[in-house]
Amino acid sequence: MTDFPEPTIVHVNGVELEVFEAGRHHGGRPIVLCHGWPEHAYSWRHQMPALAAAGYHVIAPNQRGYGNSSRPVDVTDYDIAHLSGDLVALLDHFGYEDATFVGHDWGAMVVWGLTLLHPDRVRKVINLSLPYQERGERPWIEVMEEMLGDDFYFVHFNRQPGVADAVLDANTSRFLRNLYRKNEPPQPPEPGMMMMNLATAEKPQGEPVLSDGELAVLVEAFEASGFTGGINWYRNLDRNWRLLAAVDPIIRKPALMIYGDRDMIPRSASLTTFVPDVDVVVLDCGHWIQQEMPEETSHTILMWLDRQDAG
Structure with missing residues (x-):
């Protein structure tokens, strides 16, 4: 990981977290960057120096289940109470x-949940790709199974534990190569489970998001850790739905939501209902926003933070 900070191992909340820092001398201006799946703190490599140069103490953990952080065995150790507890x-x-918290993909889900469960520990919210997920009357996986079927990967991870993990672990390099793409040509839906299909596909679609060297960092990390820890986050969705039952569902902090215009994750029609103090920015990219458009992402984040501070 050339030019990426050396990590330290921090003992918190009953686990060890591998933490990368930049701008440590800017104590008092913390910003915590939370990666998604299947990612790594390395996904913030472009934003960390930009934020540090702007005067922030940047903290980017590999969250539980990832990198050299702890990988508890029990599935319930990856629920929103544990994941947000690690950040607290x-x-x-x-x-x-x-602190200001920034999340991408699953990291955004954790930051939304953290802000609901521990609002006094969150100063501002910046999330990429995944908007606030409304808690409906029925558990999330139950609804997804009814609407999207047994092969939808969220459902498959829950209903067939261990099956996808083994396929991804056996095809780590191919899976990550095929997943981290942009500008994919339109394709009709194919039968089977999307993530397992990607792990076994001979030829990737579109263009690579990562250089060979960047991809190698992720491959090495996931060959060491496996995918089960990260997949266990998915296996707690319905547990999270229950844990959030009695929580005020409104995010009462200033928030920035950054969408990728070509991301497969849909935008939220109810975002301002649940996040009333939110600004929305759309960038011309796919799902891997901060890696596809690193300079634009850093600029968007810094300009929004400047406006918030000026206000």
């Missing part, structure tokens, strides 16, 4: 009352 404990470790 990380703030305590560094001596911060609160």
Whole structure:
């Protein structure tokens, strides 16, 4: 990981987290970057120096299940209470009352949940790709299974535990190569489970998001850790739905939502209902926003933070 910070191992909340930092001397201006699946703190490699140069203490953990962080065995150790608890404990470790939190993909889901469960520890919210997910009357996986079928990967991860994990673990390099793409040509839906199909497909579609060297960093990390820890986040969706039952569902913090115009994750029609103080920016890219358009993403984040501070 050339030019990427050396990690430290931090003991928090009953686990060890591998944490990367930049701008440590800017104590008092913390910003915590939360990766998604299947990602790594390395996904923020472009934003970390830009944020540090702007005067922030940048903290990018490999969250539980990833990299050299702990990988608990019990599935329930990956629910939103544990994942948000890790971030709260990380703030305590560094001596911060609160921080700005940035999340991409599953990291965004964790940041939304953190803000609901621990609003006093969150100063501002910046999320990429995944908008706030409304908690409906029925558990999320149950609804997805009815609407999208047994092969939808969220459902498959839950209903057939271990099956996809084994396929992804056996095809780590191919899976990550085929997943981290952009400008894919339109394709009709194919039968089977999308992630397993990607893991076994001979030829990738579209253009690579990562250089060979960048891809190698992820391949090495997931060959060491496997995919089960990250997939266990999916296996707690309905548990999270229950854990959030009695929580005020409104995000009452200033928020920035960054969408990729060609991301397969749909935009939220109800975002302002649940996140009333939100600004929305759409970038001309796919799902891997901060890696597809690194300079534009960093600029968008910094300009929004400047406006918030000026206000």
